[in-house]
Amino acid sequence: MFPRRPLSVPAAAVVFAVLLTGCSSTDAPASITVPAPPAEEKALCRALHEELPESVAGLARQDPEPRSELTAGWGDAAIVLRCGVPRPAGMRDPLAPGVVVNGVEWMAEERSDDGPRFTTTYRKTYVEVTLSKRFTEVGPLMELAKPVAKTIPHRFPEASPTAAG
Numbered sequence: 001m002f003p004r005r006p007l008s009v010p011a012a013a014v015v016f017a018v019l020l021t022g023c024s025s026t027d028a029p030a031s032i033t034v035p036a037p038p039a040e041e042k043a044l045c046r047a048l049h050e051e052l053p054e055s056v057a058g059l060a061r062q063d064p065e066p067r068s069e070l071t072a073g074w075g076d077a078a079i080v081l082r083c084g085v086p087r088p089a090g091m092r093d094p095l096a097p098g099v100v101v102n103g104v105e106w107m108a109e110e111r112s113d114d115g116p117r118f119t120t121t122y123r124k125t126y127v128e129v130t131l132s133k134r135f136t137e138v139g140p141l142m143e144l145a146k147p148v149a150k151t152i153p154h155r156f157p158e159a160s161p162t163a164a165g
Helices: 009-020 039-051 139-151
Strands: 071-074 079-085 098-101 104-111 114-120 126-131
Touching: 039 079, 039 139, 098 139, 104 139, 126 139
Parallel strands: none
Antiparallel strands: 071 079, 079 126, 098 104, 104 114, 114 126
16 A cells, blocks of 8 residues: 655655565556547647657657557556546545655556556646556656656646745
8 A cells, every 4th residue: 555645756666666576567558548638738738748758767659559649658558648637536535645756746546457557636637657567666757757847737836846935
């Protein structure tokens, strides 16, 4: 079970190392549902799509089917990003586990059938990243945080972890 407060990157890496030690990945292609956000959010997702890296965690970009500017993938679905997803139900819990990676806040969810799922919080659209069981740390989020921060603005800029105060 994830801790019930935000973690720093090193603490999160330890949590995931403990949770996922000994797991192997099948990297089987996933069935990807393309989100259907409102037009304003779709425009943000298109901008994110243009900024996404060609490799993450040493895995080459392999976008899932059906192809869309709202989805991206690396390593045959080992890492899958979906932009413009609905707000996860878990965000109603004020004690939902989370992590801040390179200035981007993520809610963390365990999945019984695979690796963790992370969804951005406090952004004008939600970006979801699912990882296969092979990942024992938040390294992929470190590489995805920069394009997210650049293209998906904070919903409440004054509350961002990088806001001067």
